[in-house]
Amino acid sequence: MSGRVVQCLICPKECKLAEGQRGDCRSRANFGDKMVTLVFGAPCSSHIDPIEKKPLYHVLPASRAFSIATAGCNLHCKFCQNWEISQVPPEDIRHLPLSPEGVVKQAVMSHSRSIAYTYSEPVTFYEYTLETAKLARRKKILNLLISAGYINPEPQDVLCQYLDAANIDLKGITEKFYREVCFATLKPVQDALIRFKKNGVWVEITNLIVPTLNDEPKDIKLLCEWIFNELGPDTPLHFSRFYPMYRLKNLPPTPRGALIAARDIARETGINYVYIGNLDTPEGSNTYCPKCRRLLVERRGYWVVRNQVRDGRCPFCRETIPGIWS
Amino acid sequence: MKRIDFLKTLAAVFLALGSWSWRTILRYNNASVVQPGKEAMFYRVIGSGEKKNGGSRL
Numbered sequence: 001m002s003g004r005v006v007q008c009l010i011c012p013k014e015c016k017l018a019e020g021q022r023g024d025c026r027s028r029a030n031f032g033d034k035m036v037t038l039v040f041g042a043p044c045s046s047h048i049d050p051i052e053k054k055p056l057y058h059v060l061p062a063s064r065a066f067s068i069a070t071a072g073c074n075l076h077c078k079f080c081q082n083w084e085i086s087q088v089p090p091e092d093i094r095h096l097p098l099s100p101e102g103v104v105k106q107a108v109m110s111h112s113r114s115i116a117y118t119y120s121e122p123v124t125f126y127e128y129t130l131e132t133a134k135l136a137r138r139k140k141i142l143n144l145l146i147s148a149g150y151i152n153p154e155p156q157d158v159l160c161q162y163l164d165a166a167n168i169d170l171k172g173i174t175e176k177f178y179r180e181v182c183f184a185t186l187k188p189v190q191d192a193l194i195r196f197k198k199n200g201v202w203v204e205i206t207n208l209i210v211p212t213l214n215d216e217p218k219d220i221k222l223l224c225e226w227i228f229n230e231l232g233p234d235t236p237l238h239f240s241r242f243y244p245m246y247r248l249k250n251l252p253p254t255p256r257g258a259l260i261a262a263r264d265i266a267r268e269t270g271i272n273y274v275y276i277g278n279l280d281t282p283e284g285s286n287t288y289c290p291k292c293r294r295l296l297v298e299r300r301g302y303w304v305v306r307n308q309v310r311d312g313r314c315p316f317c318r319e320t321i322p323g324i325w326s
Numbered sequence: 327m328k329r330i331d332f333l334k335t336l337a338a339v340f341l342a343l344g345s346w347s348w349r350t351i352l353r354y355n356n357a358s359v360v361q362p363g364k365e366a367m368f369y370r371v372i373g374s375g376e377k378k379n380g381g382s383r384l
Contacts, residue, residue, distance in 0.1 A: 006370065036364065036365055127364055
């Protein structure tokens with residue numbers, strides 16, 4: 001044992017670890033003066049999902065996304081909806097060996113057009129994500145990152161070379177919320193969102209509305225204005241319904257009215273594509289043309305009933321609908 | 327001689343079966359055991375005197 005300290009530089013937490021210690025994410029550790037990942041090739045979840053589940057509504061609608069996750073997360077949101085896998089160390093959960101080659105092979109075999117690094121937090125299984133993404137790109141399979149976006153600039157820029165699309169959780173718009181509820185900070189997430197955009201990665205945003213914690217209309221307005229000004233009006237925004245989970249079982253599910261009010265605020269701010277998730281609402285998941293207001297993609301839950309987008313355009317007024325459509 | 331050949335074959339079969347089943351058992355047992363895996367990217371080694379702020383010990 002040499003006893004030297006290593007500092008992880010993958011996320012803004014930048015954990016400094018003594019020999020044998022592991023990071024805040026529980027999946028990276030100092031072994032003999034080296035930082036090692038404990039979850040490479042060891043997913044605790046692998047599943048074939050409709051891409052709408054990610055949610056990515058402007059990327060290959062109705063296609064399959066081969067989805068993987070490993071244990072651990074660098075955030076500890078009190079409302080985590082996947083806490084059984086994200087808030088546990090890898091040894092506490094069953095996982096099976098699946099190499100990056102194996103992931104790509106299974107994606108091909110299942111006719112998945114994309115691989116999603118999702119469920120928990122792909123920043124903590126960065127090396128597995130990167131290696132798989134490189135192989136997937138060679139097979140012309142899209143790479144989708146579903147993340148909290150809490151990542152340092154350098155690793156992000158490297159990963160962006162192989163990413164096609166990302167759905168990033170913008171969990172709130174105040175530092176207070178990020179510090180007290182998520183045990184993280186807001187600024188790095190905002191910076192990462194801007195960098196994804198600059199790197200040419202298609203970005204959609206999810207905001208989980210938690211009653212009493214981030215549902216103030218003025219905060220929703222601030223969040224929408226930030227997206228409008230920094231990422232542009234064509235960035236799809238998904239408001240998602242909270243269900244009592246993990247450390248917030250004392251709160252009720254998000255009322256229907258709060259989600260609809262949030263959607264109205266986003267539309268008034270000028271965001272063109274606003275969706276409601278985790279709630280069965282008529283029209284809440286549909287895509288409309290921002291110019292002629294005609295229905296373009298009709299969705300029911302995760303299923304696409306009708307997709308009328310042709311060559312990335314509205315078939316009625318020829319308005320360009322941004323996204324990856326083919 | 328025939329008997330020795332038969333015993334040799336039998337031993338080989340047992341060894342093969344044993345090895346396969348043992349590897350299978352190990353594989354599924356290890357499924358929930360964390361192995362120090364691949365070297366991570368993006369880290370730096372700093373002096374032993376630095377303040378540590380990491381999480382739990384392994």
